[in-house]
Amino acid sequence: MLQNAFEKSRRTYGTRRLKIALSRQGRSVGRRRIGRLMKEAGGTCKTKRRLKVTTGSKHDLPIAPNYLERQFAVAQVNQVYAGDITYIPTLEGWLYLAVVIGLFSRQVVGWAYENPVG
Structure with a gap:
């Protein structure tokens, strides 16, 4: 049941979201137990880091010429x-x-x- 919920999430759910998904299926499992079972099974969720925008292109300031x-x-x-x-x-x-x-x-x-x- 835990592995199915994890695979259904495309391996993206962590313990909090897996707990919610399992509770919707009528299963009551604690977060720590989910974490322990996932660790034993070797399942770690894939995390995608958000891109932090560091430049602001929407302005009227002069832009350096592109010589190259x-x-x-x-x-x-x-x-x-x-x-x-x-x-x-x-x-x-x-x-x-x-x-x-x-x-x-x-x-x-x-x-x-x-x-x-x-």
């Missing part, structure tokens, strides 16, 4: 550089990382990070 037009093949060294900024979750907060690569060699030519406090 996705043409990343470069004939000479020191002609074109590309960069990006990302943030990484740590136990102390967010770590911001900026990286610049040379498109000819695809090597990192510079990087910087900052862990802002506050």
Whole structure:
């Protein structure tokens, strides 16, 4: 019964949702027991992380021109550089990382990070 409810959910239900699904079938099972049985059976639910939108494209501010037009093949060294900024979750907060690569060699030519406090 538990395995059927779990498979019917396409392996996405955790203990809370499985408890609700089983109670709708007239079965009274505690969450801890469901968790223990799922652990013994090797069943873990698939979790899908939500995409966190970090850019706002709906504005009237000027946008930097796109000089490359996705043409990343470069004939000479020191002609074109590309960069990006990302943030990484740590136990102390967010770590911001900026990286610049040379498109000819695809090597990192510079990087910087900052862990802002506050």
